[in-house]
Amino acid sequence: MKTMPALTAVVLAAFVGYIGAWYTGAIEGNFALLMFLATLVTGLYWLAEKFLFLPRRKRAAEELQQQAQARREQLQRQGIAQHDVDVSEGQLRILRQPWWLDWTAGLFPVLLVVFVLRSFLFEPFKIPSGSMIPTLLVGDLILVNKFTYGVRLPVINKKVTEGQPVQRGDVIVFRYPPQPSLDYIKRVVGLPGDKVEYLNKRLRINGQDIPTEALPDFFDTDAMRYFQQFQESLGATPHRLLNTQGVPGFIQGAAEFAGRDQCVYSVEGVSCTVPQGQYFVMGDNRDNSLDSRYWGFVPDENLVGRAFFVWMNFGNLKRIGSFQ
Template sequence: MGLLTGALYACLIFYLGGWYLGMWRGNFSLLLLILTVVTLAYWLAERFHFRPARERAAERLAQQAQARRAELARQGIQQVDGDVEAARRQVLAQPWWLDWTAGLFPVICAVFLLRSFLFEPFKIPSGSMVPTLLVGDLILVNKYHYGIRLPVANTKIVENHTPERGDVIVFRYPKDTSIDYIKRVVGVPGDEVAYLNKRLFINGKPVPTQPLGEYYDEDSRRYAQMFSEQLGAVEHRVLTQKEAPPFVMAADEYPHRDQCRYTAEGVACKVPAGHYFVMGDNRDNSQDSRYWGFVPDENIVGKAFFIWMNLGNLGRIGSFK
């Protein structure tokens, strides 16, 4: 069993090393599921086989020592060498391969359940959600707000809320589901969403905005125009660049593309059932539904709601809209 456990750890290190070096893309949810199942198997084996076997061996050792002492006492020998209790503790001790498998099961299982059904951490990798979220923000995502889904398969088994306009969501990128994206929902099923001349319209009505002056983006090292935007009950801030064109360049082919019309002024789309139209708050620096289409409901991971750390700016910690 020690050799088998060593081989399993070697495979894990090889997989994580290749993932870290970019040789392949990892699936952390699947990895956690596999680790939970494997450590559970070891935990059950320890609970019902290995530990009882060690306890029986320790009991035999104690009985043999007691019988030996009784025999020596019968012969008049009272001084007996050997520390039976130390030997008994050694027999009862877990071998390393059980300590590093069965011993880790409660921790791995707790992480798996917490991450799969309650909250999952993410790191913001790009500036598409500036000024709401900055590069380096570590955020928490509520996994049950939009319903409970089976881990790995991502199949919804319990309904809850549906995404609303203004929600910031994490989802699996429709063109490559191994990648997670974060954007803001601007259109729900049935909506007519238009982004024309850098103004957002929902069902033919302009979304209320207020100019807030200029914003200096430290990552891009340039100024942008900042606006307050009201999407339903959510007031948030967006950025636009004066020099950026209003039209969408090089939009991809995607499902339901016939529901969108591209013009020199921008794009207008009818959101199909079971899908959502999402955009980044950094409007001229965001690859979003304008370029690659709608987000299917089954791709949604959860609702982003809290910045729990930013190593470069601790003042970022807190909730956001």
């Protein structure tokens, strides 16, 4: 018991050190692992509090009450009628949770709720770039459904239920294949086995042109310029996309990636056959998005969930709502 404050200080210092090293870029952090360990450690403290430390404090408070009662009886036997033996304040001090339990066991219920919600139901993300304009803007805070495509175990990302199949047109969050510690968001264009052609800035799937309709130009307030805007009917719900005038259709700087032999690059663009168990994704801001055209396919095991709702944009409250 006497060593617990020092041990707890070491544990909390380790968490703070990990977060600090992650923040400064000294290590590549893993938030899912951090949440799992925090929930596990505080859960152990919570169990120890419930079944060990709290019963000890209750027994000590009862002993104090018994000692006070014995003292009163002794004074009565000695004929002393006036006595002040009030132990209520002492009992409160004994029962009060020490700081090292308040910062561990006391946080467990909150961490457990956050961990379960984030791991199995919904996870919040912030849009950091303009690759999904006009569907999603920089600064949008979105929710991602974690169970649509099947429930996965946190940290190891092992799928335990199948869920619904991914559909063309879905906006998904996934672990970036070249650097899985990063989360990316793009729109699914090609499913396993699809032949995806993006030539002269027009999309074709399995030999069929995807219908597009010209819309009024889109004015990007961040870039302070207009972009060509179209409506594309890729999935069940049409979506908007942008093209930049003057930017050629061919792909510059495509990296080497697994399955690159399934892609053919030309001055017109790129044509790929999507391998089994993988997806071809693109940003809606077509000429300003690093996506499958550049770094390859997204394996099914990299899926995080389906994005579906903007829950806040502090610069524009009108953004709040569903975009799927």
